[in-house]
Amino acid sequence: MDALTHTLLAADVQDRGAAVEAYRVTKRFGALTALDDVSLKVASGSFHCLLGENGAGKSTLVKCLVGYHPPEEGSFLVDGREQAIRSPRDAQRLRIGMVYQHFTLAPGMTVAENLLLARGDLPLRIDWRREKAALAAFLDSTPFRLDLNARVADLAAGEKQKLEILKQLYLGQRLLILDEPTSVLTPAEADEVLGLLHGMTRDGRLTVMMITHKFREVSAYGDSVTVLRRGKLAGSGKVGELTTQDMAEMMVGSAVSVATAPRRRAADPERKTGEIRLAVDRLCADNDRGMPAVRELDLVARAGEIVGIAGVAGNGQKELVEVLLGQRSASGGALRVDGEAYGATRAELRRHGVFSLPEEPLRNACVPNMSVAENMGLRDFDIAPFSGGWLSLRFLRRGALTRRAKEWIEAFGVRPPDPSAAIENLSGGNVQRAVLARELSGAVRLLIVANPVFGLDFAATEAIHRRLDQARNDGAAILLVSEDLDELLELSDRILVMSEGSIAHQALAGYVDVAEIGRHMAGGAGHGAGH
Amino acid sequence: MSETTDGLAFGSLALALLGGALRVSTPFLFVSLGECITEKSGRINLGLEGTLVLGAMGGYGVSLLTGSPWLGVLAAGLCGVLMGLLHGGLCSLPKVNDIAVGIALMLFGTGLAFFLGKPLIQPQAPMLPSVELGAWSDDEQIRSALRINVLLPVGLALAGLLHWAFRASRWGLALRLVGDNAAAARALGYPVVPIRIGATAAGGFLAGVGGAFLSLYYPGSWNEGLSSGQGLMAVALVIFARWSPLRCALAALLFGAAGALGPALQSQGITAGYYLFNAAPYVLTLALMAASWTPGQTLAGAPGELSFTQR
Numbered sequence: 045m046d047a048l049t050h051t052l053l054a055a056d057v058q059d060r061g062a063a064v065e066a067y068r069v070t071k072r073f074g075a076l077t078a079l080d081d082v083s084l085k086v087a088s089g090s091f092h093c094l095l096g097e098n099g100a101g102k103s104t105l106v107k108c109l110v111g112y113h114p115p116e117e118g119s120f121l122v123d124g125r126e127q128a129i130r131s132p133r134d135a136q137r138l139r140i141g142m143v144y145q146h147f148t149l150a151p152g153m154t155v156a157e158n159l160l161l162a163r164g165d166l167p168l169r170i171d172w173r174r175e176k177a178a179l180a181a182f183l184d185s186t187p188f189r190l191d192l193n194a195r196v197a198d199l200a201a202g203e204k205q206k207l208e209i210l211k212q213l214y215l216g217q218r219l220l221i222l223d224e225p226t227s228v229l230t231p232a233e234a235d236e237v238l239g240l241l242h243g244m245t246r247d248g249r250l251t252v253m254m255i256t257h258k259f260r261e262v263s264a265y266g267d268s269v270t271v272l273r274r275g276k277l278a279g280s281g282k283v284g285e286l287t288t289q290d291m292a293e294m295m296v297g298s299a300v301s302v303a304t305a306p307r308r309r310a311a312d313p314e315r316k317t318g319e320i321r322l323a324v325d326r327l328c329a330d331n332d333r334g335m336p337a338v339r340e341l342d343l344v345a346r347a348g349e350i351v352g353i354a355g356v357a358g359n360g361q362k363e364l365v366e367v368l369l370g371q372r373s374a375s376g377g378a379l380r381v382d383g384e385a386y387g388a389t390r391a392e393l394r395r396h397g398v399f400s401l402p403e404e405p406l407r408n409a410c411v412p413n414m415s416v417a418e419n420m421g422l423r424d425f426d427i428a429p430f431s432g433g434w435l436s437l438r439f440l441r442r443g444a445l446t447r448r449a450k451e452w453i454e455a456f457g458v459r460p461p462d463p464s465a466a467i468e469n470l471s472g473g474n475v476q477r478a479v480l481a482r483e484l485s486g487a488v489r490l491l492i493v494a495n496p497v498f499g500l501d502f503a504a505t506e507a508i509h510r511r512l513d514q515a516r517n518d519g520a521a522i523l524l525v526s527e528d529l530d531e532l533l534e535l536s537d538r539i540l541v542m543s544e545g546s547i548a549h550q551a552l553a554g555y556v557d558v559a560e561i562g563r564h565m566a567g568g569a570g571h572g573a574g575h
Numbered sequence: 576m577s578e579t580t581d582g583l584a585f586g587s588l589a590l591a592l593l594g595g596a597l598r599v600s601t602p603f604l605f606v607s608l609g610e611c612i613t614e615k616s617g618r619i620n621l622g623l624e625g626t627l628v629l630g631a632m633g634g635y636g637v638s639l640l641t642g643s644p645w646l647g648v649l650a651a652g653l654c655g656v657l658m659g660l661l662h663g664g665l666c667s668l669p670k671v672n673d674i675a676v677g678i679a680l681m682l683f684g685t686g687l688a689f690f691l692g693k694p695l696i697q698p699q700a701p702m703l704p705s706v707e708l709g710a711w712s713d714d715e716q717i718r719s720a721l722r723i724n725v726l727l728p729v730g731l732a733l734a735g736l737l738h739w740a741f742r743a744s745r746w747g748l749a750l751r752l753v754g755d756n757a758a759a760a761r762a763l764g765y766p767v768v769p770i771r772i773g774a775t776a777a778g779g780f781l782a783g784v785g786g787a788f789l790s791l792y793y794p795g796s797w798n799e800g801l802s803s804g805q806g807l808m809a810v811a812l813v814i815f816a817r818w819s820p821l822r823c824a825l826a827a828l829l830f831g832a833a834g835a836l837g838p839a840l841q842s843q844g845i846t847a848g849y850y851l852f853n854a855a856p857y858v859l860t861l862a863l864m865a866a867s868w869t870p871g872q873t874l875a876g877a878p879g880e881l882s883f884t885q886r
Binding site for chain 1: 742743744745746748749751752755756758759760761762763764765876877878879
């Protein structure tokens with residue numbers, strides 16, 4: 045073949061999405077083998093889904109592919125040629141780009157600066173007038189609309205996600221890897237973003253590889269799928285040839301029946317709910333930047349019901365929970381528990397039986413370098429039988445604390461079963477279990493829960509959901525704030541949708557219209573489809 | 576009659592404050608610009624007080640040895656670079672806290688300067704020249720107020736240059752990215768650690784030059800009480816200036832004026848509370864910090880990677 049045809053062929057390949065193959069890739073972190081001999085094939089111009097539970101090795105695999113941490117063994121083939129990808133620069137050279145699960149934007153810089161920095165070959169002196177014109181022209185060539193001069197910190201989650209994708213398109217990537225891109229988006233935003241990317245793969249200009257755990261997205265947009273489990277390849281195939289049940293079985297590893305449809309609680313109008321335990325009246329609170337985050341929010345939670353709060357992250361849920369737990373002061377409104385004014389003091393928490401399971405429990409509910417037994421005693425170490433003794437000087441009775449910790453460790457299955465281990469050395473699921481033991485073993489009258497299963501595996505999730513259900517049946521009022529709509533549909537008696545700091549919608553279990561909830565999650569203020 | 580005297584007194588007080596601001600602000604300016612560069616990269620260098628004192632000593636010594644005050648300035652800057660490299664290098668080791676290292680280097684720098692500077696207390700080194708901006712006036716007071724050092728316009732120009740560079744140069748954008756989100760910078764292939772070490776070294780250079788001003792222009796001698804915490808105040812000033820070089824320059828002039836309050840009042844014959852008025856910059860530091868730091872809120876404009884903005 046002469047030089048001319050070779051160049052033409054090369055140019056032709058450059059205009060199409062990349063074909064990528066991973067061949068027997070192994071990656072270890074110390075003693076842990078995160079990826080064990082995994083191979084996969086992604087055809088040019090296809091939309092490939094990577095399925096698996098948390099910790100299955102999906103993120104590790106794609107991070108190997110983009111050079112973030114190169115694998116110990118195995119190789120990658122791009123367009124049929126073996127390529128050594130040792131650094132993000134190598135991946136960039138091959139025009140492979142990644143949209144990370146956590147945003148990799150510089151929050152203090154503008155949209156234009158973030159886009160320009162991604163390019164990598166900046167001139168020493170930047171001619172902003174020319175660059176802005178070029179960026180505006182680029183934006184016009186995509187369906188995305190963003191203000192180039194906006195600071196990233198001021199963007200909504202959906203806009204940040206769009207900017208992440210724009211950043212990669214700006215670099216002219218031929219393979220786009222997305223790590224759970226829709227976890228922070230409303231259903232409408234998710235459909236918009238994925239639909240657009242799907243359209244680009246139909247043109248053959250782009251190959252997309254998406255990490256997800258949502259079967260709906262796989263069925264709607266995927267061409268082919270690879271399933272990982274505990275670092276090993278569990279299966280792969282074309283989306284049309286695999287049922288949801290097949291994929292679910294590959295994911296959890298055995299032929300157990302997995303209910304992929306949420307088991308919605310049957311609406312039972314006869315079911316008696318008890319008296320009002322928590323009443324929130326026109327509550328207002330500011331976020332860390334001093335901007336109003338909770339705006340005149342009203343809600344009640346009664347004994348014996350789980351009230352679910354749905355909403356896209358960043359609509360004031362975090363601030364609401366922090367006010368309820370006493371971590372943040374309200375700027376207006378009133379809280380009442382059992383009809384009495386409530387300010388989340390230790391005495392009030394104890395008197396009214398208020399317990400909580402905040403998100404990121406290691407940070408919000410634990411002292412990381414104290415032991416499991418000490419952390420389990422944080423609610424009551426200062427009262428009998430854990431303190432007392434000589435001259436009522438309230439000495440700590442470590443023996444009693446340790447004895448109780450051992451009982452709870454046994455009952456809740458905390459691993460390792462060592463009350464003296466520092467809690468920060470436990471895995472996420474075990475920290476969650478230890479906190480759960482502390483919060484659910486008392487006389488719970490009101491329980492505040494926020495994203496209780498974030499980052500946990502299937503088994504741990506099930507166990508925590510069972511405990512919450514049990515607490516409700518025992519008569520506790522539970523306020524469950526979650527970003528996972530499926531979790532809310534599964535557990536809640538009532539679902540409230542929170543948008544821009546107040547309750548936008550309410551639905552009873554059994555009468556839930558998911559599309560309706562999605563619309564209210566998106567809010568009226570234009571965080572949804574294009575503006 | 577008395578009204579005119581009051582007016583005159585007020586005028587000359589304002590003039591004395593202006594003169595003080597122009598004379599005293601230079602070290603504040605250089606140290607705060609240096610710290611601004613360092614903090615934009617995501618690290619805090621509290622050791623600049625030590626760098627300032629070491630720079631003052633090194634600059635004075637070299638000026639004495641070579642007879643050239645400009646070589647002294649260069650030597651002071653190089654002392655600062657070494658201190659900056661030390662700070663940057665130590666902080667790049669795993670699990671090392673930049674604030675603790677900074678405090679250690681502050682004590683190390685001042686201690687080293689006192690130790691090496693013992694023989695420099697007596698002799699008189701050649702001083703930096705001054706520029707007579709007030710040559711047009713016959714009034715001795717105006718001329719003395721407008722007699723400035725060359726380093727001041729250099730520093731002001733540098734503030735403008737940095738303002739531009741942070742916004743519209745490759746180095747500035749990369750520096751801010753590293754200071755705002757190190758993980759993102761790494762993902763984009765920017766070398767986080769070298770950039771931070773470089774930024775700390777550059778910050779050290781400027782702080783060292785600020786030190787040379789102290790020993791080679793005003794007050795213009797080497798002694799152990801030379802800095803009296805100006806390096807530390809300049810660090811606070813960066814926070815007050817919200818990491819903007821232009822606001823750093825304004826704040827430096829303001830601090831300079833506050834520092835001149837005591838001597839200016841004394842020259843007006845008001846001697847009561849002389850030491851109290853000399854404390855004005857320190858009081859100003861505390862007041863500004865309290866006013867600009869609202870509890871429970873993250874500081875707008877703070878680089879995201881600074882250890883005190885992380886929650």
